[in-house]
Amino acid sequence: MTDSVQRLLEQLRLGIQSSGAVRTARNATRRKPKAGHDPRADFARLRAARRKAKAQQASWRAAWRACRGGVFRGPARQAADAVLAELAAxxxxxxxxxxxxxxxxxxxxxxxxxxxxxxxxxxxxxxxxxxxxxxxxxxxxxxxxxxxxxxxxxxxxxxxxxxxxxxxxxxxxxxxxxxxxxxxxxxxxxxxxxxxxxxxxxxxxxxxxxxxxxxxxxxxxxxxxxxxxxxxxxxxxxxxxxxxxxxxxxxxxxIVHHLSTAEVWQEISEHGLEYHPIYDTGLERLSCAYCILAPEAALVLATRVCFALGLSIPTVYVELERRIGHTFKPGQTLAGVVAAARMLDALDGPLAWRRGDAVRRHLGEEACRRWEQRLAVAT
Ligand code: SF4
Missing domain, CATH: 3.40.50.620 (HUPs)
Incomplete structure (x- = not known):
């Protein structure tokens, strides 16, 4: 394991260094020749840079392919992925x-x-x-x-x-x-x-x-x-x-690629980690209040949270949409989202939540109590 990791890191290093040398060589050929400049000098520089790149390692081509897009191909890729997965473990x-x-x-x-x-x-x-x-x-x-x-x-x-x-x-x-x-x-x-x-x-x-x-x-x-x-x-x-x-x-x-949502909340509770109160509102992600990737239900909920907190974000975004004449998402205006949120507030009343609701929702009342205690000790 140790040897294979070392070998892979060396290979990646050589690949990156080679790509840098090749980039430098390419840039050299793209420079505009000065008046009266001999273009053969550029080709000579390119050849010299390529020779230098080749000299850095025997398998220059393999390493160059390796670092393009950061992937190896074929069996080399499988081997590299396996070593990296082992190292991550x-x-x-x-x-x-x-x-x-x-x-x-x-x-x-x-x-x-x-x-x-x-x-x-x-x-x-x-x-x-x-x-x-x-x-x-x-x-x-x-x-x-x-x-x-x-x-x-x-x-x-x-x-x-x-x-x-x-x-x-x-x-x-x-x-x-x-x-x-x-x-x-x-x-x-x-x-x-x-x-x-x-x-x-x-x-x-x-x-x-x-x-x-x-x-x-x-x-x-x-x-x-x-x-x-x-x-x-x-x-x-x-x-x-x-x-x-x-x-x-x-x-x-x-580092947490393999964890489920429940496992994340479990660790928050077990270690008394401080999380943002926005999760207590029912929103599952702390990102931009209005994320371009969020589904409509999350956008409507985010708007209702903004109303409850007295935030100007909905007004700012609706104004922005109007000024630039481009909708927040294809076929979906934030003005429409804000209207839907107003209607729900009118029907159900403003949103309300308590600190710890996210832990309660995912793990129950007892886990929430433990989280509160551990957080108090940790901070
Ligand atoms: S809007 Fe863009 S930056 Fe903001 S959370 Fe979504 S993807 Fe990230």
Missing amino acids: DPVDLVRRADALVFHSSGGKDSVVGLHRAVQAAKCAGCLHKLVVVHADLGPDTEWPGVRELAQRQAERYGLRFLVVAAEGGFVGMVEKRGMFPDSKRRLCTSTLKRDELAPIYTQITAALGLDDQALIVSVYGVRGGESAARAKKAALSLDSRASSGRRLVLTWN
Whole structure:
């Protein structure tokens, strides 16, 4: 096991380094020649860069294929996946091998359980100092109140460093600028507001490590397979070829990928973990108050929660929809969702909930009582 993991990591490293060298070589050929410049010099540079890439390892082609899209193909892929799955199954070994661990926290239920597990593994490996928590703030009038503060408290409970990234203008600014809401096929909200903003963090961490060799950074997420069909297809551990470079090899670790919703709530109750009160309202996900992927029932419920909390989010989004002339989802306006929520409030009265209702709903009254006690002790 140890040898195969080492071999695979080396292969991934070589692949990433080769791809970097090839990219450099390609960029060299794309540079505009200056007036009077001899184009043969560009080809000579390309040849030299390719020779360098080849010299880095014997099986250059295999490694180059390996890092394109972060996958091996055929039997090589099966072998690589098996080794990565084995490594993911031994969190303490994985943490020990990493030079740094970056936990991406949304502050949600899966994140808090994932963070707790990552901390336990890091403590067992004697390297809690390697772990840093990063939160992507999606901007005002988008997230539920208190998400960023909660993510910070969850990190500080273990004495971890907490970093925040925030794109200028946030979600609302991005939609306003594009004149369109993102959709499931073009999730610009995730790529622009999260992935792109997080990229400099890897550079900072790599620089701070100051290693001569390529650093191994493990990027930890609270992504569960049970959340959606797309997430079910994700591996517990995989190569992030986009974030990797010649200076760093980045692996993505979906630490709670195998857990069910009930198991997540069980761990929250058992360890007295603090979760966001929005789950108590009946909403099952802590994300943007209005998520482009949410079903209509969740959008209507989110609107009723906004009414109960006196939040301006529905007004902001309906105004945004009107200004840009583009609907929140294809064939579905938020104005319609807000109207449906008003009708339900008029029929049933405003929503009401109690702290701990999410634990009660999933595990019962006794588990809720234990959660309250443990949370009080932990905080
Ligand atoms: S929660 Fe939904 S809307 Fe918000 S960033 Fe994620 S995918 Fe986009």
